[in-house]
Amino acid sequence: MNQISEFLNEDCQHDSIHRLKYVFDLERRDFLKLLGGGVLVGLCPSSAGQESGGARHQTSEDTPNSLEAWIHIGGDDAITVYTGKVEIGQNIRTSLAQQVAEELHVPISAIHLVMADTALTPFDAGTFGSRTTPIMGHQLRNAAAAARELLIEMAAKRWQSDPANLTAADGKVLDTKTKQSISYGALTKGQQLAKTIPADPPLAPAKDWKIAGTPVPKVDGRALVTGSHRYTSDLTRPGMLYGRVLRPDAFHATLISLDAGAAQKISGAKVVRDGDFVGIAAADEYTANRALSTLRAQWKATPQPSESELYDYLRTNPEPAVKGEGKRDRQVSGSIERGLASADKTLAQTYTVAYIAHVPLEPRAALAEWNGDNLTVWSGTQRPFAVRDELAQAFRISPERVRVIVPDTGSSYGGKHMGDAAVEAARLAKAAGKPVKLVWTREEEFTWAYFRPAGVIDVKSGVHRDGTLLAWRFDNYNSGPAGIATPYDVPNQQIEFHPSDSPLRQG
Structure with a gap:
């Protein structure tokens, strides 16, 4: 596979990573700024359109040759x-x-x-x-x-x-x-x-x-x-507060009610609610954790499959974006039916792959600071420009108003493509009017970060009595389209990736 194909494949996989679905409300003055005094017809930024801008005289994604x-x-x-x-x-x-x-x-x-x-x-x-x-x-x-x-x-x-x-x-x-x-x-x-x-x-x-x-x-x-290197979690800013986020008791949950009375009585703690997002900004970590523990929330969540039901679920629940549209990665040559029929011996087997946590050594962390309508975020991420655009979309501002700085970071293992902590810290900072640092706990890493996809793989093959492969059928449910082609010369093959509606965040 050439470098361009590899990049496109990786970029598509990045776009398929499930984001934490925060939809922040606009304050009236921000809404008017967005409209610019005109009439709102529609606003739908695409990921391709957002991957623009940059720095040091760069205005596009093209590699500068200056x-x-x-x-x-x-x-x-x-x-x-x-x-x-x-x-x-x-x-x-x-x-x-x-x-x-x-x-x-x-x-x-x-x-x-x-x-x-x-x-x-x-x-x-x-x-x-x-x-x-x-x-x-x-x-x-x-x-x-x-x-x-x-x-x-x-x-x-x-x-x-x-x-x-x-x-x-x-x-x-x-x-x-x-x-x-x-x-x-x-x-x-x-x-x-x-x-x-x-x-x-x-x-x-x-x-x-x-x-x-x-x-x-x-x-x-x-x-x-x-120990003198400063990771994101070590950074401070003048007047900085410490943030925590209230996590639902189930995935894909919506907030029905919130009792924040006890937290609001704690000196030095500010409760922030914006749609389904609830967080605390406080003068120190102890106060932030204490205030978070007093919040009483009621959530509405849809049932999820158990571990024993997972693999049947992945087979029977295609990704909504492709349901009924046939948009699958499919490679076919020859006739799999004729190949299996002419084989002297066939073998069928099913394999399963569990969800796997990426578990970077350094948990997700971000420090966000607003200066008027400009936002600076320090965060450990593999994709600073993509996180810049994620922040711009979340707060409906131009990417040129967002600066993302990545200190040398304590690993990622493919698990830090997104700006989860960056968006959360920025929302808390916007409400508090001060810089806010947010560091995920290890429990949050294992629960709310995206996982390596689980999957079900069905393989059916047929061989001639001399051992020559005649037929190869390979159906991969959910665990990713990369590298699923067979390296062998098989005259009759059908290889297909079936994206599923994953019950967990994955990528």
């Missing part, structure tokens, strides 16, 4: 590299810095990466699928090589020299004939590097690598092992 979007060299020789990728424990802060340092011919200590900040870094679809090294690494190598060549051109122009006589090394450009040299910072004087990155800049061959591909100390490793 050097200034990726690298800045200050007059003090400080080299700053920008990427929308997220450090979630896979050590890309080190490996990406190595690749840039190799092409710029500087020590790795000279490289500072700004990562996953929607106000500063180019748009990025997310950190997933083991694509950072082959895709982002290549992009940054190209940018660094282009910067190196530009610096040589600048020095040649300054000295009226032949670029062929110049070389870059140790953060300087050197004239091999005259032996004069000049630092990168003295050349740029802190100005933007105005150059289009060519499609095939001259990259250092692997055999000549001195930094890339070599063992180096982990960038910021000391901060991680000594």
